[in-house]
Amino acid sequence: MAPILEVKGLRKEFKGFALKNISFTLERGYIMGFIGPNGAGKSTTIKLIMNLLKRDGGEIKVFGLDNIKHEKEIKNRIGFVFDENYFYEELTVAEMKRVIAPLYKNWDDGAFNRYLKKFSLPPDKKIKELSKGMKMKFSLAVALSHNAELLIMDEPTSGLDPIIRSELLDILTSVIQDENKGVFFSTHITSDLDKIADYITFINDGRIIFSCPKDDIFEKYALVRGPKEILNAGLRQYFVGIKENRFGFEGLVKDKHQLNKMFKDGIVIDKPSLDDIMLYFTRRVQNV
Amino acid sequence: MFNLILKDILIQKKTFLFGAVYIMIIILSFQQIGSPMVPASIIALTYVMTQYACAYDDKNKADILLNSLPLGRDTVVAARYLSTFVFLAIAVVYYIVLAGIISVLRLPVRVYPVSFEDIAGCLFSSIVMTSIYFPVFFKVGYIKSRMVNFVLFYGLFFVGGMLVPELVKDKNSELAKWTTRLFSNQWDVHIIAGAFIITILFLSTSYMLSLKFYRNREF
Ligand SMILES: Nc1ncnc2c1ncn2[C@@H]1O[C@H](COP(=O)(O)OP(=O)(O)OP(=O)(O)O)[C@@H](O)[C@H]1O
Numbered sequence: 001m002a003p004i005l006e007v008k009g010l011r012k013e014f015k016g017f018a019l020k021n022i023s024f025t026l027e028r029g030y031i032m033g034f035i036g037p038n039g040a041g042k043s044t045t046i047k048l049i050m051n052l053l054k055r056d057g058g059e060i061k062v063f064g065l066d067n068i069k070h071e072k073e074i075k076n077r078i079g080f081v082f083d084e085n086y087f088y089e090e091l092t093v094a095e096m097k098r099v100i101a102p103l104y105k106n107w108d109d110g111a112f113n114r115y116l117k118k119f120s121l122p123p124d125k126k127i128k129e130l131s132k133g134m135k136m137k138f139s140l141a142v143a144l145s146h147n148a149e150l151l152i153m154d155e156p157t158s159g160l161d162p163i164i165r166s167e168l169l170d171i172l173t174s175v176i177q178d179e180n181k182g183v184f185f186s187t188h189i190t191s192d193l194d195k196i197a198d199y200i201t202f203i204n205d206g207r208i209i210f211s212c213p214k215d216d217i218f219e220k221y222a223l224v225r226g227p228k229e230i231l232n233a234g235l236r237q238y239f240v241g242i243k244e245n246r247f248g249f250e251g252l253v254k255d256k257h258q259l260n261k262m263f264k265d266g267i268v269i270d271k272p273s274l275d276d277i278m279l280y281f282t283r284r285v286q287n288v
Numbered sequence: 289m290f291n292l293i294l295k296d297i298l299i300q301k302k303t304f305l306f307g308a309v310y311i312m313i314i315i316l317s318f319q320q321i322g323s324p325m326v327p328a329s330i331i332a333l334t335y336v337m338t339q340y341a342c343a344y345d346d347k348n349k350a351d352i353l354l355n356s357l358p359l360g361r362d363t364v365v366a367a368r369y370l371s372t373f374v375f376l377a378i379a380v381v382y383y384i385v386l387a388g389i390i391s392v393l394r395l396p397v398r399v400y401p402v403s404f405e406d407i408a409g410c411l412f413s414s415i416v417m418t419s420i421y422f423p424v425f426f427k428v429g430y431i432k433s434r435m436v437n438f439v440l441f442y443g444l445f446f447v448g449g450m451l452v453p454e455l456v457k458d459k460n461s462e463l464a465k466w467t468t469r470l471f472s473n474q475w476d477v478h479i480i481a482g483a484f485i486i487t488i489l490f491l492s493t494s495y496m497l498s499l500k501f502y503r504n505r506e507f
Pocket residue numbers: 014015016017036037038039040041042043044045507
């Protein structure tokens with residue numbers, strides 16, 4: 001079966017910023033986290049998938065279908081959540097639902113009402129009267145109530161308190177129990193990804209640094225600490241980035257197995273967090 | 289499509305309240321002028337509602353929502369045109385109800401009945417107005433389109449303001465004769481058919497342009 005989401009050689013140019021040859025693939029049954037610093041191009045990529053922006057080159061296939069040629073069908077099967085509220089603020093929750101629901105082929109009113117209850121959303125309140133977290137929850141309720149196969153979310157967890165955030169993560173995990181579905185979401189809260197992501201795609205300055213199973217990342221990358229004396233040019237070349245102070249260094253290496261063979265002594269190898277990885281990659285670019 | 293029109297209506301419940309006030313103001317200020325109060329009321333309310341619908345869409349960055357839903361851009365554009373007709377119908381009903389209330393209560397205010405010509409005239413001017421405005425709106429968005437919109441609206445009033453007194457002043461001028469012929473009840477079937485076809489052509493050209501522009505927009 002075709003991957004649920006496939007991006008190949010995607011390009012988009014803005015003045016002062018460009019997405020350069022973005023490629024990644026998400027198979028059905030998995031959750032992919034999309035990370036990168038502010039301005040790296042996450043929202044741009046998501047907007048290109050949703051055909052809100054026009055691509056300059058490359059290919060985007062959702063459910064194996066071209067995202068522009070089969071736009072309407074694809075959108076029927078996608079649940080989306082954006083980082084800002086894009087619903088009509090003047091409408092109530094119930095009115096907004098009334099406008100949106102009939103547009104979806106597979107709208108499930110029962111599911112929607114269950115989510116309203118679960119998220120304690122008052123149907124008669126105007127959307128502008130909802131708190132930021134409640135707006136996000138409304139957005140989620142809509143995204144989850146039409147049997148979407150693919151959920152595309154731009155920072156869905158931002159603005160949510162820890163309790164709701166963990167509830168959301170549970171919901172996403174249960175969505176994925178259906179092996180036909182997939183979730184693609186960007187976030188700055190990497191601990192969310194530690195909990196639920198199967199794949200991580202890391203974008204920096206419009207380029208994909210890596211897109212691979214989460215476990216592979218921790219299998220390969222390592223945080224290395226050691227005394228200053230042993231940090232010579234031979235060792236340096238293995239590092240993505242190094243932080244030095246008077247006493248020693250700490251840095252990120254891409255392949256810890258390579259390193260293990262050569263420099264067993266004097267160094268401490270740790271498991272990096274996703275934040276560490278992002279930090280070192282971003283800093284390297286800044287130093288260049 | 290119906291949902292988008294419903295949205296345009298739901299979103300401006302307030303305008304519905306003020307609608308009655310707008311029409312009242314026009315009726316009162318047209319006391320000396322007379323029957324043009326009918327098209328003036330209807331066109332003004334249609335115009336205001338159309339503007340509000342566009343403004344609310346802009347304020348809510350609706351393009352992002354609408355284009356993420358399973359909706360073609362052609363539907364979004366077509367709904368915008370169709371809601372104008374719905375607003376026009378609402379405006380006609382509003383005027384009839386208000387004028388009705390005024391006559392029933394025998395208030396010391398003159399009102400005029402809505403004629404078929406009024407409706408045809410309103411339809412024609414609304415189509416002209418929106419056919420010029422919407423392509424600009426879909427090309428550059430609401431904020432930037434306001435300039436055009438300003439020129440259109442005041443242009444209409446300005447031209448109207450120049451022509452009407454001219455017509456009233458000299459009943460034998462060429463313009464007056466031409467207008468009388470145009471608005472006399474003995475409308476030639478050919479003229480009506482011609483006007484109809486021209487209007488439809490105008491409208492569909494405008495729609496095609498709007499769609500072309502909207503398809504190229506990024507959000
Ligand atoms: N419509 C646009 N026109 C011009 N430049 C744009 C446009 N949209 C985004 N950009 C630029 O593209 C770059 C990437 O922006 P994008 O919103 O994709 O970043 P992001 O990864 O989502 O960041 P954040 O984490 O802050 O949400 C930025 O430099 C931004 O200024």
